[in-house]
Amino acid sequence: MSVLDGLVNPVVMLGMLVIVPAGLRLIDGPELTAVRRLWPLFAVPGAFCLWLPRGGAATVLAACYALGTVVLALTAPRRLLRTRSAAPAEIAVLTALVSPSVAALALVAERAGHRLFGFGLEILALTVPHFHFAGFAAALVAGLVCRTADRPAARFAALSVPLGTLLVLLGYFLDDWAELAGALVLTAGMWAVALLTWRDVRAGAGGRDRITRTLLAVSAAVLVVTMLLALSWALGEATGLPHPNLTWMAATHGLGNALGFALCSVLAWRRLKGPVTT
Template sequence: MSVLVGAVVALGMLVVVPAGLRLVGDPALDRTARLWPVFAVPGAVSLWLPRGTAAAVPALCYALGTLVLAAHAARRVGRTRSMRPAEAALLTALAAPSVAALALVAERSGHELFGFGPGILALTVPHFHFAGFAAALVAGLVCGAAEGRAGTAAGMPADRALGRFAALSVPLGTVLVLAGYFVGDLAELGGALVLTAGMWAVALLSRRTARRTGPDRTTRILLTTSAAVLVATMLLALSWALGEATGLPRPSLAWMAATHGVGNALGFALCSLAALHRLRGAASSKGRTV
């Protein structure tokens, strides 16, 4: 695993996942977020060890933590019996890190998984932390916020429809991209198109939220940055998937990691989560929920 990819994955493990869990408003997930370093620190350490048993063992520790999240998802299904778009996106976010962890354990041990070598597995790990977890979580949260504004002065039917679209298409696109690994490049391109549409819907909702009078200046900057970054990084994703499917020139994997990967990690995930935490804090200080 390259230094750059390792740094991005470590950011996802140590910062993005616990920060996202705290936004859900579920006491059980809040407790898991507090305990998350127990799993994430060994996982991050595994990224910098040579492939083999010494790296695979701490990676397995991280995998156990992701199974805890998957178990939360199963319990939520049994408890809520809801598949509303916002809930479907949240369930996807809780399940996605376990896919990343499966790839991580195989990559750190130096073994192939379903015929894929360590190189592809190393890129699967950040994909399911940022597209699978962060993007699905943010899509679900912005969908829930748009639903919550229904009937208020700020509640616009277009926002609610866009939120539902984002909450459904981001998880669907993530799953289709994964399926494309096994089916073929054209299927992966279709998944990239669906995922890009969903991410751009999230970007548009973020931009609309930034233009309202409620958020402070810092929050508006964070939301605007995340929206702008998503437009650029998903164009890169489309160009790569199109090149894979058609043979047209495309960016290299190293270039994609340095642009698409870093942009989504820093510009989208961190900025979006920071903005949502600020919005949640501002709402709490006014005695209401987001």
């Protein structure tokens, strides 16, 4: 197992086993009831497959996880039919519901040793955490923030996080400059989330709830640093300027977003008991 695998695999497990199921409990709607209950049946095989050698067994277990993410993604059109809403917060929630399926597709290909769309196995492996955290967690938190702080900056965050995630994905297929554009949009949205979390959400957490306020403060502060690292990497890839390598990015940007942003945010919002509504 490489150093990169040793950094990425625990992060992916955190996303599968903690962030996604905890995040789903922050989203209202009857279409998610069965998914919440059944999620461990999909997530445990997915987590286990990360530690197996590439091959048939790992691929089958990854496919089990992929099935769960497809079931989750199919709740998005059902939710859209129910709510008939294109509000920014709702767009962010729909993005969160679909994002794990993109991660799972990359996971199945990587565990099978298949260069999906010509991408190297290392890039596929890094796509898995990206769409658990920049996809699911970031979009979900942007939606929560938008519902709580209903102002133009919050609506901008709820729209730019999904848009930036989509542009980064398209950049995989186009070129490094397109990926840089996606990173710029995503960073702008995440910095807006950080500002609103620090300024508005913390204020509503209550002066006596220090744990929640601390979790929110950490999540906001971490985003400033981790997204700056993401920008430096994307800029370096596009221009050839010196920039961190993938192992360094996993150890800083990846771990920071997973632990400092996603985990702290989900824990804080669970304490606030704020499900996303339309």
